[in-house]
Amino acid sequence: MRILILGGTTEASRLAAALAGRADIAAVLSYAGRTREPAAQPIPVRVGGFGGAEGLARYLADETIDLIVDATHPFAERISANAATAAAATGTVIVAFTRPPWQRQPGDDWFEVADNAAALAALGPAPRRVFLTIGRLGIGDFRVGPPHHYLIRAIDPPPADDLPADHRLVLARGTFGRDEEIALMRAHAIDVLVTKNSGGEATYAKIAAARELGLPVVLVRPPARPDVPEVHTLAACLDAIAAHGSTLSTGTERRV
Numbered sequence: 073m074r075i076l077i078l079g080g081t082t083e084a085s086r087l088a089a090a091l092a093g094r095a096d097i098a099a100v101l102s103y104a105g106r107t108r109e110p111a112a113q114p115i116p117v118r119v120g121g122f123g124g125a126e127g128l129a130r131y132l133a134d135e136t137i138d139l140i141v142d143a144t145h146p147f148a149e150r151i152s153a154n155a156a157t158a159a160a161a162t163g164t165v166i167v168a169f170t171r172p173p174w175q176r177q178p179g180d181d182w183f184e185v186a187d188n189a190a191a192l193a194a195l196g197p198a199p200r201r202v203f204l205t206i207g208r209l210g211i212g213d214f215r216v217g218p219p220h221h222y223l224i225r226a227i228d229p230p231p232a233d234d235l236p237a238d239h240r241l242v243l244a245r246g247t248f249g250r251d252e253e254i255a256l257m258r259a260h261a262i263d264v265l266v267t268k269n270s271g272g273e274a275t276y277a278k279i280a281a282a283r284e285l286g287l288p289v290v291l292v293r294p295p296a297r298p299d300v301p302e303v304h305t306l307a308a309c310l311d312a313i314a315a316h317g318s319t320l321s322t323g324t325e326r327r328v
């Protein structure tokens with residue numbers, strides 16, 4: 073079975089590790105190419121856009137892909153839409169390996185917003201000390217506006233022109249522990265966290281840290297997902313792959 077994993081997430085890397093070395097599966101992991109030095113992978117990797125839904129459909133046909141696993145980030149809206157469209161156009165089976173968004177816990181002081189512009193507005197006019205972990209390419213949305221101090225954490229440096237005037241940049245790749253996040257927020261006298269509701273365990277520690285410190289969190293809601301079958305665990309994803317494998321080997325209808 074030939075599988076295309078759309079990646080750029082912990083879920084995609086975990087799936088790649090689980091499929092590596094399987095004689096019955098040829099899987100390739102696709103990266104957009106945003107991160108300069110992505111983590112090494114135990115399966116073949118391709119990097120760069122496909123050229124929209126049409127380009128992706130061509131790739132699926134050229135590479136005779138049997139199954140797409142959309143394991144992209146919950147905020148990577150365009151590639152997920154393209155994958156759903158290209159799968160439908162080519163009759164390729166698709167399953168999304170996603171994380172459910174975080175749910176508010178007792179003690180959380182969340183202000184949920186639709187996008188970065190609303191997050192900036194939610195900070196209000198008075199200067200705040202903001203811990204901003206919104207992704208390297210969203211930083212520009214906070215460049216103008218009230219003179220908040222931003223502690224910005226990203227894997228690679230954001231474009232220099234996107235940086236707000238008053239900022240401190242920390243380049244780091246998680247996972248971070250709760251105590252580490254508490255220490256960082258204390259050291260920088262942070263009074264509000266601005267982040268995306270990305271779900272999953274890998275980046276949850278900052279949410280738990282804000283709760284522990286009694287800090288408010290401005291949380292950007294994830295966009296709506298295309299209507300494709302969805303799994304939330306590696307085991308369920310492997311089951312979906314196995315189910316499709318058995319339809320391929322018995323020649324029955326291709327559906328996950």
Ligand code: NAP
Nearest residue numbers: 079080102103104121122123124144145147148149150151
């Ligand atoms: P996006 O807006 O949904 O996608 C923009 C374009 O990038 C797509 O149309 C596609 O180009 C290309 N692309 C995206 N993911 C790709 C992949 N896995 N393989 C090949 N091409 C891909 O995505 P984004 O928000 O810029 O995110 C880019 C990548 O970073 C994704 O792989 C995502 O999983 C990862 N990521 C995103 C976030 C986030 O907050 N958005 C956070 C962590 C990781 P073509 O149309 O030319 O095919």
